[in-house]
Amino acid sequence: MESLESFRQELRSWLTENCPPTQRRLREGEIQPPWGSPAFEEEAKLWLERCANAGYTCPTWPTAYGGAGLSKEQEKVLKQEFAAMGAQLPGQSFGTHMLGPVLLELGTEEQKQRFLPDIVHSRVVWAQGYSEPGSGSDLASLQTRAVRDGDEYVINGSKIWTTGANRADWMFCLVRTDPDAPKHDGISFILFDLKSPGVTISPIELISGASEFCQVFFEDVRAKADNLIGEKNKGWSIAKRLLQYERTMISGMGAGGGGSASGGKKKRVAKRLRGIADAALPYVGERDGKLADGALRDQITQCEMDTLCFTLTMKRSGEEAKAQKGPSHTASMFKLYGTELNKRRNEILTTALGTQALGWEGEGFQKNELDHTRAWLRSKGNSIEGGTSEVQLNVIAKRVLGLPD
Numbered sequence: 001m002e003s004l005e006s007f008r009q010e011l012r013s014w015l016t017e018n019c020p021p022t023q024r025r026l027r028e029g030e031i032q033p034p035w036g037s038p039a040f041e042e043e044a045k046l047w048l049e050r051c052a053n054a055g056y057t058c059p060t061w062p063t064a065y066g067g068a069g070l071s072k073e074q075e076k077v078l079k080q081e082f083a084a085m086g087a088q089l090p091g092q093s094f095g096t097h098m099l100g101p102v103l104l105e106l107g108t109e110e111q112k113q114r115f116l117p118d119i120v121h122s123r124v125v126w127a128q129g130y131s132e133p134g135s136g137s138d139l140a141s142l143q144t145r146a147v148r149d150g151d152e153y154v155i156n157g158s159k160i161w162t163t164g165a166n167r168a169d170w171m172f173c174l175v176r177t178d179p180d181a182p183k184h185d186g187i188s189f190i191l192f193d194l195k196s197p198g199v200t201i202s203p204i205e206l207i208s209g210a211s212e213f214c215q216v217f218f219e220d221v222r223a224k225a226d227n228l229i230g231e232k233n234k235g236w237s238i239a240k241r242l243l244q245y246e247r248t249m250i251s252g253m254g255a256g257g258g259g260s261a262s263g264g265k266k267k268r269v270a271k272r273l274r275g276i277a278d279a280a281l282p283y284v285g286e287r288d289g290k291l292a293d294g295a296l297r298d299q300i301t302q303c304e305m306d307t308l309c310f311t312l313t314m315k316r317s318g319e320e321a322k323a324q325k326g327p328s329h330t331a332s333m334f335k336l337y338g339t340e341l342n343k344r345r346n347e348i349l350t351t352a353l354g355t356q357a358l359g360w361e362g363e364g365f366q367k368n369e370l371d372h373t374r375a376w377l378r379s380k381g382n383s384i385e386g387g388t389s390e391v392q393l394n395v396i397a398k399r400v401l402g403l404p405d
Helices: 002-018 039-053 071-086 092-104 108-122 234-253 262-283 296-321 332-360 367-383 389-400
Strands: 126-129 145-149 152-159 171-178 187-193 199-204 213-224
Touching: 002 039, 002 092, 071 262, 092 108, 092 126, 092 234, 145 171, 152 171, 152 187, 187 213, 234 332, 262 296, 262 332, 262 367, 296 332, 332 367, 332 389
Parallel strands: 126 171
Antiparallel strands: 145 152, 152 213, 171 187, 199 213
């Protein structure tokens, strides 16, 4: 415990010295430049650089690949101290939460040395090439082909619902390398540059008005054969492993952002849910110091209780999993419940705002109301991305409960 306390004190000193004012919760009387101002952007870049140089963007990764080499206990202290200052851990991405952990487990030493440091420093942004127009829930039916040609693979096909592909540099992608094998046995996992000739990226506009998803087309795209992760035609096991990491990441939204359920975390969750009541107050009114709508009070209270229980269950599961390496099939349980909980949270606020939550543009609506409309619509995709709720129920039935097919 003395070593942990020593680490805590060292980290506090490091944060005080290195975290720019715009990247922390400011003390009373301090003035913060507005979000998007040059000062904010420059300090955000500086904060990312300092955290990456210290290995804190990937705190438990080995120092040989740019991480900080922290233990799980030290990582917990790090999250607590960052939260206490109100500082965000920068550079979090598909690379840090999904591809990186898979490479640490299954990549060659050469692949780790080549790709992991760039993830730590956010020098390369990654996109995920999984779903296809005809292969979503039944992912193993994918048809994007990769044919070996010398020391390269030639890729043809398309991927859809590819988050952030229009802003990404590289893609980790599932491709079919043996069309004659059973569908789960002819898949490989490969990495390639999205700036390669033959790649076309088309953003998809969502009902929320955003275009964070894309369809990506491949026409004779060439990828180096040594970018294949694991064995040829054995990519399905890698795909499933990465999905466990992805579902663990997505499930955090149910707890208001993931992480451990420390006392500070529980307070932040409760504060967030009280924020629903505060937001509802101008629309619902109050009686005896409470929201006037008793049914709405009940919904908010139930959501708060469920969120705290969910957060504590995630913490307990994390403690039990310390002996194992990486997430398990319980990630599907957390993904299912966390995303449905986040959708419910948005529905409650929509109910509270009434017709003011249904505006899109024009007079008669405040910015926070228009923002909520878009957030509510976006939340509908939570139970689709990373595997639908129906897929998660199947995984839970087979892999967690051990029920027969």
